[in-house]
Amino acid sequence: MLTGIATASAYTTLGKPFPSLLVDAYHFYSIVELPSWERTEPLPHVNHRLVAVNGETLPKEVPLPSPLERYERMAGTAKETMAHLGFEDPRGRSLPPIHSRISRFGAEEFLFFFVAYALAAWLVLWSGGMVFTVSGRPAARRAYAFWSVVAFLLLLSFYDYHTNAWLAPFFSIAAVGIPLGALWLAYAFPKPPQWRATVIRRGLIALTVLGAGTAISLIVARFTGWNIHPIRSAIDHLMAPSFVILAGVVLLRMRRSTGLDRTELVTASWGLITTPLLIALVHVLTLFTGRDVRHLVLPFAVLLFPLSIGYAMIRHNILEARTVLTSRMLRVPFALGAILLSLLGTSLAWLATRNEQAVPKLLVLLGLALFLLLMVLARHLQTRLFFPTTLAFRGTVEGLSDRLAALRDIPAIQRAVEEVVVKTLPTVSAQVVEPGGLVELSYLPVDAQERLARGENLWTAQSPREQHLLIPMRSLGELRAVLLVAPKRGAALYTQEDIHLLETLSSLGALALHNAEVVQELESIRRLEVSSAQKEKQLTLSALSEELCHEMVYPLNFLQELLRRGAGGQPLDEEDLSFARDEVDRMKRMLHSLRRLQLPTPQLAPLQLLGHIQRALLLVREPIHEKKLSVTIDVPPELTVTAEGGSLVQLLSNLLRNAAQATPEAGSIGIRLHQGSTGQLLDIWDTGPGIPEHVAPVLFTSRRISTKPGGYGIGLTVVQRIAYTFRWELSFRRESERTFFSLTLPHST
16 A cells, blocks of 8 residues: 555656755755756755745745645746755754756656665565564564564655655654664564663663654654754764664674574674665765765665575574475565666666667666566576575486485485485485384474374474474385484575475385385295295296297297288288298297207207398387387398307397387387407397396396386396307497397307
8 A cells, every 4th residue: 555655656746847956855955866967056964954945935834845846836936947945054044045957757766766765665575574474583573574664664655755745754754763673683683682681672662662752753743843853863863873783783793603603693794784884884974974875875775684684594594484495485576676676777778878869668678678687697596596406306316216226225225315315405414214213203293103104294393493304205105214304504494495305305215115125025035935946847847938938929929910911811921921830830849848848959050140130020020010110130141150040030039029129119220240359249239228227237147137017037038048059149238329239259150
């Protein structure tokens, strides 16, 4: 409502005349001016009051007319666009008249003295509301909220106080409240002193009561015409000392404090010390010279207060806030700050050019460009200063996932999670606690066990700068462990991104713990199975039958496809039928081997490699067609190798099928021959994702290794066995986004 009244008041002044200088609601000369206002002679002192216009003494009306009414009277009686103004000093002595040019309130005055001040006012008020809402120190939050409210009133009513004076009572209250707010901040920020606290508080209460009476007197004087010079003088003389006291108290506390308390004060000191000293210095210069630029620096200097306190609260929780920082909390100050700075930049551009022919649209475009640029910079600055977890989120999660994939030991998994949390946040410490160990933790809520089991995050019942965060580590609805995280270094506030990262890391850790438990159970089961095996013949039968069953899938699939084509009326060429007869014969030999419980000794002979590659591709053409894979064969037609025909097709079909299954749709597989250092290399390659890091070390040393869902891990075992009988060497590598399984052929091949 106040902002609406102030906006309406400011809007009514546009185009109205004024004598290139301003007076306040009590008709005292105001030091407010812009560099663009022309000055031809010395101006009066801030204690001088306007009493005459063009030689005519002004009547002392009660209540006092608004300054804007006086300005319009000057314009109405001025000759040749000049006004002759008479002032008197506090003793009632008349001063020589001042000649001032009549100007018009325009966009420059409106934007700088109202819009800029209003934006700064809302930034200050927003910071006061945030501090009052989240602060855990009552004295500090009340003192800062009081200061922010009076600063808001002062900034918002500043322009109106020099024009319509609709909000003059609020400005008077603010003028008294600003020095009182500084004294209350000196007492309560960040917490009251331990020495003579009661005496100091009583003194401040007495000053506040006196200030309230002073403010009431100023308001009444507006309607009675009382002489307020003594009150104004007292306020002016109290303004500078109050800010000096605030800066001095902060410096004294910094000198006497140690550890985290000192760090907190140092973080907030650049605003708590610089702003008061700057305002006090400018005010002292005003008292001695009668000239001031406070009105030009005020809307920007006053913002150092909330910025420094907000930064200290986020970085070191100086006000013991019990909250989690989110990016939404910072949208208002960043947006208002960007508007304010873009307005300042546009104004400086206008003052630098002073070109009356400048197109207003260009200035508007400049302001919009500055605003967008500042918002982008603010977003990056916000992320780097307060939300660095956002930048490290993906890398941290991927790093922990890769690390946990290779771990099977529960203590090792717990240490991995703890180390990543401490490194990323950063926090003082992190600990993975088993559910049974929660009873040993202190400061836990009564229903902590039940709430953690439901998946709720908890804080310990300690002070805001000492409280620990508990994140449940749940998998399949069961509480596997609890991640206990200490406060962040410097007691910085946890952000929403921190919580999301911790929840993700906890989920990964819970899954790894669950997998470790399953692996341990499976290992126990495997040991039981091995110990229960009584005869080597049964093991041999099992291994042989698994291999034969695995290998019979290829010809059966091929025959099934031929039957489907025949049933559909498609012609079957002689090559397919010949290949089908060969595969039936091979299955008969497999069954014969099963009856004898022994694989036949391969009969090695020189064979043409390309023909057997084509036969192997016929066996795996189903997944190739389904995924629309491209197949590349780079093998000389005349190349011969020493091998056994059926086993060679079996070896190649296993490697090609693995390549086809590992490759995504529309990918590529192939087979090529090239010369290596130890002989010719036959590479079967694919463009799939490759072998997982935790599988690669045991790929050729363990049975039943598979990277495919539902796979049995038999095919690679068959390939190894056949390659060994051929005296070929099998290896794999990853390069150029391809996975290669290489067969080293002897020089004699």
